Amino acid sequence: MAFSPLVDELVESLRCLPGVGQKTAQRMAFHLLERGRSGGSRLSDALSNAMTGVRRCERCQNFADTELCGICENPQRTNGTICVVESPSDLLAIEQAGDYRGGYFVLMGHLSPIDGVGPEEIGIERLLDRIRQEGVSELILATNPTVEGEATAHYIADRLDGQGILITRLAHGIPVGGELGYVDGFTLTHAFRGRKPLIE
Amino acid sequence: MAFSPLVDELVESLRCLPGVGQKTAQRMAFHLLERGRSGGSRLSDALSNAMTGVRRCERCQNFADTELCGICENPQRTNGTICVVESPSDLLAIEQAGDYRGGYFVLMGHLSPIDGVGPEEIGIERLLDRIRQEGVSELILATNPTVEGEATAHYIADRLDGQGILITRLAHGIPVGGELGYVDGFTLTHAFRGRKPLIE
Numbered sequence: 001m002a003f004s005p006l007v008d009e010l011v012e013s014l015r016c017l018p019g020v021g022q023k024t025a026q027r028m029a030f031h032l033l034e035r036g037r038s039g040g041s042r043l044s045d046a047l048s049n050a051m052t053g054v055r056r057c058e059r060c061q062n063f064a065d066t067e068l069c070g071i072c073e074n075p076q077r078t079n080g081t082i083c084v085v086e087s088p089s090d091l092l093a094i095e096q097a098g099d100y101r102g103g104y105f106v107l108m109g110h111l112s113p114i115d116g117v118g119p120e121e122i123g124i125e126r127l128l129d130r131i132r133q134e135g136v137s138e139l140i141l142a143t144n145p146t147v148e149g150e151a152t153a154h155y156i157a158d159r160l161d162g163q164g165i166l167i168t169r170l171a172h173g174i175p176v177g178g179e180l181g182y183v184d185g186f187t188l189t190h191a192f193r194g195r196k197p198l199i200e
Numbered sequence: 201m202a203f204s205p206l207v208d209e210l211v212e213s214l215r216c217l218p219g220v221g222q223k224t225a226q227r228m229a230f231h232l233l234e235r236g237r238s239g240g241s242r243l244s245d246a247l248s249n250a251m252t253g254v255r256r257c258e259r260c261q262n263f264a265d266t267e268l269c270g271i272c273e274n275p276q277r278t279n280g281t282i283c284v285v286e287s288p289s290d291l292l293a294i295e296q297a298g299d300y301r302g303g304y305f306v307l308m309g310h311l312s313p314i315d316g317v318g319p320e321e322i323g324i325e326r327l328l329d330r331i332r333q334e335g336v337s338e339l340i341l342a343t344n345p346t347v348e349g350e351a352t353a354h355y356i357a358d359r360l361d362g363q364g365i366l367i368t369r370l371a372h373g374i375p376v377g378g379e380l381g382y383v384d385g386f387t388l389t390h391a392f393r394g395r396k397p398l399i400e
Contacts (some may be wrong), residue, residue: 004265006250013246016239018231019224030288031218032247033254033263034308039216040251046213047244050206050229051237063233065204088230108234 007033059130061123062106063088077103080137084127084156086110086144094142102140105130110148111155119155128159138166145172207233259330261323262306263288277303280337284327284356286310286344294342302340305330310348311355319355328359338366345372 007029014025032040056062057069064070071077081102085091086109094100107122119125131139141156143149157167172190174183183191207229214225232240256262257269264270271277281302285291286309294300307322319325331339341356343349357367372390374383383391 004254004263004269006246006253006265007263010246010250013239013243016232016236016243017228019227024219026289026292027219028217029250030263032216033250036216037251039213040247043213043216044244044247044251046206046210047232047240047247050210050233051240051244053206054204054233063204063207063230065206069204089226092226 056108057106060104060106061108061126062091062104071104077101078134079103080135081140082127082131082136082138083140083142084153085142086149086152090142090144102138107143107152110143110146110152112148122152124156124159127156131160131163131165136165138168141167141169256308257306260304260306261308261326262291262304271304277301278334279303280335281340282327282331282336282338283340283342284353285342286349286352290342290344302338307343307352310343310346310352312348322352324356324359327356331360331363331365336365338368340368340370342370 010029010032011022011025014020014028015022017025020028053065054063055065057064057072058067059072060069062069062071064072079102082105083094083100083102084105084107085094086107088106088108091104091106094104105123105127107124109117109122111117111119111122130136139156139160141153143153153169160167171194172187173194174180174187174191180188210229210232211222211225214220214228215222217225220228253265254263255265257264257272258267259272260269262269262271264272266273279302282305283294283300283302284305284307285294286307288306288308291304291306294304305323305327307324309317309322311317311319311322330336339356339360341353343353353369360367371394372387373394374380374387374391380388
């Protein structure tokens, strides 16, 4: 063992971070020890507080410090619209876009029978209960445009069939600022099919 | 603020790690909260212990838990040879190669007047004191083959001029397992100049 047990343990622990292998963990540990001790102590406190204190919002399953998350606590955002996303980072992306002002439901995953993830694991019964109780008018299925994301969206839509709720899916099309020459064929097909009159 | 203060503080704190920006910090925080809480708690403890407990070895400047590091405490490795390296990761690479059995001196940097790093900052006086006290026979200057590393090596060599100590520098040449076609011209020139008879 070339280093002290404390340094070895720090390197080993840093490997629990996603995308961090032996070399990166070493680089991080040495950086903190050489030039970032105050940052390291702050990170230690933040980790310990978050690992013990962060729970799931009882209404939308998002991360929260208290029973309800900030969005669910806001009465202006319980307006009969729920946006279903796969993960907190999807929610964050939508929040940063800044336009949507309704509520959320965070699945924390998608249906994936091969990995043993069924409707129960991602809280779909909880979502259906909430829709029943709150009287939702629109459900936006913002799961990812992948095979699993599409399957999850269709499953939820099937379960709500005939209940008079407007169920929508995000539009596919050309990204704003993108160049046509770099857009793939599937996206272009969607963009053509979803074209709109310039003057409405 | 879309998330709880605890999550926001965790994301912000993770950014003190080298190479970690906002998006990576978010991904790390969500990963720990979703699937790695025990790893996160372990990392918190390891960080806190290392940030307060790790100091510099009084003999070689390497990271250590006690007054002397493991290598300096080992009497078999105080054999009159000191290998000077720029950083603990260089030391680790040499240790992992497994062949060198002498002592070390870790500069924790290199001479760089433009950044205000002079001989005092990298502990060169300490190295010279140690050489005087211990009676070193060989000093291996294993600083990096960069402009600053070469300058640091030459500075140390100049300071020890005429004291009868063998001062060496690591050999340049073709990496073992490398292909000649991919080796740069400078390295090839060094490899030619340093060629050796096959039967010695």
